[in-house]
Amino acid sequence: MSKQIKGREIHLKSRPQGEPTPGNFELVEVTVPEPAEGQLLVRNLFMSVDPYMRGRMNDVKSYVPPFKLGEALDGGAVGQVVRSRAPGFQEGDFVTSSGGWREYHVADARQYMKVDPNVGSLSAYLGVLGMPGMTAYVGLLDLGKPVAGETVFVSGAAGAVGGLVGQIAKIQGCRVVGSAGSPEKVKHLREDLGFDDAFNYKDGPVADALARTCPEGIDVYFDNVGGEHLEASIGKMKNYGRIVLCGAISQYNATAPTPGPRNLTLAVGKRLTLQGFIVSDQRHQHRRPDFLRDVGGWLREKKVKEVETVVEGLDKAPEAFIGLLRGHNTGKMVVKLASGPA
Amino acid sequence: MSKQIKGREIHLKSRPQGEPTPGNFELVEVTVPEPAEGQLLVRNLFMSVDPYMRGRMNDVKSYVPPFKLGEALDGGAVGQVVRSRAPGFQEGDFVTSSGGWREYHVADARQYMKVDPNVGSLSAYLGVLGMPGMTAYVGLLDLGKPVAGETVFVSGAAGAVGGLVGQIAKIQGCRVVGSAGSPEKVKHLREDLGFDDAFNYKDGPVADALARTCPEGIDVYFDNVGGEHLEASIGKMKNYGRIVLCGAISQYNATAPTPGPRNLTLAVGKRLTLQGFIVSDQRHQHRRPDFLRDVGGWLREKKVKEVETVVEGLDKAPEAFIGLLRGHNTGKMVVKLASGPA
Missing domain, CATH: 3.40.50.720 (NAD(P)-binding Rossmann-like Domain)
Structure with a gap:
C-alpha cells in the first residue's frame, strides 16, 4: 500500500535563448510523495507539448506565470489513478490534469477531471477533446x-x-x-x-x-x-x-x-x-459542454479526424517540444509515457 | 429667378506624393447650373476638411472612391438653400451635404439633410454634431x-x-x-x-x-x-x-x-x-438619433464644448487641409465660405 514509487520528471535547467536546446532540460528521478487525504496519485499515460509552453520558459510576466528553474515543468497530461484518497475517484479512473512532464503526479482531487475513454482515444483529451x-x-x-x-x-x-x-x-x-x-x-x-x-x-x-x-x-x-x-x-x-x-x-x-x-x-x-483570446479564461468555460458534445459527436460520426504525432518516453519529451516548434508534428504532438497503471 | 450664378470650386489638379502641396489644387470658377425638378441650389456657408480626404487623393481603391483629377473635390458642407425645386425644402433652410469644396452646390434633395441652427453653431454640423x-x-x-x-x-x-x-x-x-x-x-x-x-x-x-x-x-x-x-x-x-x-x-x-x-x-x-470601423456604414446609422440627442443635450448643458479652428475663404481651403495634416488645428478645422445666402 505504501510502497515507495520512484518517478522521473523533466526540469527546466536553464531558460532558452532563442530556440530551445536539449541542454535547457534535465531528466530527474524523484521519489513520488504519498497522496494525502483528498489527493490522488496518478500515473501519466500521455503528456502534451504545446507551443504556448515556449512563452513560459521566458522569465516574463504573462497570462500564466513562467516556469521556475530547477523544478518540474507542467502542462496537460492524461493518466490513470493509481491511488485515490478522495471521494468520487477510484483506482483505474482516467483523468486529465496539468501535471505533465512527469511520470507520476500527486495533487488535490479538484485538479483532476475524469474523462470517458470511449469517446476518442485517451490522448485525444490532449488534442481534439482537450x-x-x-x-x-x-x-x-x-x-x-x-x-x-x-x-x-x-x-x-x-x-x-x-x-x-x-x-x-x-x-x-x-x-x-x-x-x-x-x-x-x-x-x-x-x-x-x-x-x-x-x-x-x-x-x-x-x-x-x-x-x-x-x-x-x-x-x-x-x-x-x-x-x-x-x-x-x-x-x-x-x-x-x-x-x-x-x-x-x-x-x-x-x-x-x-x-x-x-x-x-x-x-x-x-x-x-x-x-x-486565451481559452482557459473563465468567460469561455460555459462553452465546454457544447464543445465536448459537438466535437465528441463529430468524432463519432467521423466528421472530425483525430490526428497525432506520438513520441515515446519521457526522456524524449524535450526533443518532442523542440520538434513541435520546428513543425515536426502533424496534428497533435503527444508524448506517450506508459500504457497503463503501475 | 434664373439669373446665372458664378461660383468657385477647388479641383484636384494632381495627386499628392507624400505631403500635399498647394500645387495639387486648383481654384476654378464655374457657372452654377440651374436646379432641375427635385433639386436644390445651396450656397455653402462652411466646408469641412478632414484627414480621411488624404486617402481619397490617392488613386487607390478604398471604402470611398478616389477623387478624380480635374474635378471638384467633395466633402462635408453646411449651407443655406438659395432655390428649392423639391418639396419639403424652402429658401433659407439650413442643410448639410457632401458637396463641399465649392461655393454653390446643386443636387437632388435627398442628398441634403435639414439641420436645426439652434442646437449648436451651424459649423458644429461639420464637427461635434456631424x-x-x-x-x-x-x-x-x-x-x-x-x-x-x-x-x-x-x-x-x-x-x-x-x-x-x-x-x-x-x-x-x-x-x-x-x-x-x-x-x-x-x-x-x-x-x-x-x-x-x-x-x-x-x-x-x-x-x-x-x-x-x-x-x-x-x-x-x-x-x-x-x-x-x-x-x-x-x-x-x-x-x-x-x-x-x-x-x-x-x-x-x-x-x-x-x-x-x-x-x-x-x-x-x-x-x-x-x-x-467606418462611421458612414449602414450598420451604425441606427445610432444617429441617439447621437444627436445625447451630444446635442451635452452641448446645451455645456458638458461638451464645441472647439473649432476657422479658416476664411474657399481659396484658403487647400492650405487649411494641408495645415490639418500638420496638426495646425485645435478642434474641428472648418473653412468659412460665406455668411448667408446670396
Whole structure:
C-alpha cells in the first residue's frame, strides 16, 4: 500500500535563448510523495507539448506565470489513478490534469477531471477533446463567427489547433484554406482533412499564395503563426473580416522584437476586427459542454479526424517540444509515457 | 429667378506624393447650373476638411472612391438653400451635404439633410454634431465600450474626433488621458476639455509618456494616429482592453509601407480586441438619433464644448487641409465660405 514509487520528471535547467536546446532540460528521478487525504496519485499515460509552453520558459510576466528553474515543468497530461484518497475517484479512473512532464503526479482531487475513454482515444483529451480542441472551437465559432459560404483561412493548419479549426469550418459550410510547412502536410490537409485548398508557405510569399488560393478574399483568418502570415492575410481580408489571434509560433523563439504588420491601417477601411483570446479564461468555460458534445459527436460520426504525432518516453519529451516548434508534428504532438497503471 | 450664378470650386489638379502641396489644387470658377425638378441650389456657408480626404487623393481603391483629377473635390458642407425645386425644402433652410469644396452646390434633395441652427453653431454640423462627432460617439461607446472607472487613452486628442472622444469618456465616468502635438494643445486638453492628463507626444517616446500618465494601464485606446502611438498603447493595454482603430494620421502622407506594431502578439495574452470601423456604414446609422440627442443635450448643458479652428475663404481651403495634416488645428478645422445666402 505504501510502497515507495520512484518517478522521473523533466526540469527546466536553464531558460532558452532563442530556440530551445536539449541542454535547457534535465531528466530527474524523484521519489513520488504519498497522496494525502483528498489527493490522488496518478500515473501519466500521455503528456502534451504545446507551443504556448515556449512563452513560459521566458522569465516574463504573462497570462500564466513562467516556469521556475530547477523544478518540474507542467502542462496537460492524461493518466490513470493509481491511488485515490478522495471521494468520487477510484483506482483505474482516467483523468486529465496539468501535471505533465512527469511520470507520476500527486495533487488535490479538484485538479483532476475524469474523462470517458470511449469517446476518442485517451490522448485525444490532449488534442481534439482537450485544450487545443477547445481553442479551435471557441476561437473559430465564438470569435471568428464564420457563416456558411464564407472563406476561412487558417495558418499552422496541420497543427493540433489549426487542423480542427479547418475541419469545424468545413462542418459550418465554409470554404477552407490552410497553410503548412511541407508538401506532405499540404497533402494531408487536402486529402485527409478535407480542406478546399492548402499551400506550403515555404514555397514563396504568403501573399502570392493567398492571392491564388483565396482569390475573392478572406472572411475569417485564424492566426496561429503571426509575422508574414498575418500581414498577408490583412491584405487579403474582405470588409468586416474577423482575425482570430490565437498564437504566433513564428515568433516564439524570437530574441528581438519582430516586425508588425505594415498594413494594419487597412483594418480601418476594411472594418476588420482582430481579437486575441486565451481559452482557459473563465468567460469561455460555459462553452465546454457544447464543445465536448459537438466535437465528441463529430468524432463519432467521423466528421472530425483525430490526428497525432506520438513520441515515446519521457526522456524524449524535450526533443518532442523542440520538434513541435520546428513543425515536426502533424496534428497533435503527444508524448506517450506508459500504457497503463503501475 | 434664373439669373446665372458664378461660383468657385477647388479641383484636384494632381495627386499628392507624400505631403500635399498647394500645387495639387486648383481654384476654378464655374457657372452654377440651374436646379432641375427635385433639386436644390445651396450656397455653402462652411466646408469641412478632414484627414480621411488624404486617402481619397490617392488613386487607390478604398471604402470611398478616389477623387478624380480635374474635378471638384467633395466633402462635408453646411449651407443655406438659395432655390428649392423639391418639396419639403424652402429658401433659407439650413442643410448639410457632401458637396463641399465649392461655393454653390446643386443636387437632388435627398442628398441634403435639414439641420436645426439652434442646437449648436451651424459649423458644429461639420464637427461635434456631424461626421466627426458621430465617429467619436459610435467608436467610443459602441466599439470601445468604456465602463466608469476605466482608463481611456485617445491620440490626436486635440482634433475634432479626439476632443469629443475624451469629453464623452469623461461623461461616462472614465479617467481620460490624451496626446497632442504642442504644449498649447496639451493645456487645452487639461484646462478646456477636462482631460485628467495629457502629454505632448513630441516631447519623448510615447511609451514613456504612457507609463507616466497611465501607470495602471489602458482599458480603451481610441487610435487616430497609428504608428508609435499604437505600438506604445498595445504595450500598456490591460487585459481585455479594446483598441478602436479610427485612423492613422501619422501615416496618411507615407509613400512607403510604415512599420506595424512589433508587439501585436501581446494581443493574444492580453486578450485585446482591435476593431476598425467606418462611421458612414449602414450598420451604425441606427445610432444617429441617439447621437444627436445625447451630444446635442451635452452641448446645451455645456458638458461638451464645441472647439473649432476657422479658416476664411474657399481659396484658403487647400492650405487649411494641408495645415490639418500638420496638426495646425485645435478642434474641428472648418473653412468659412460665406455668411448667408446670396
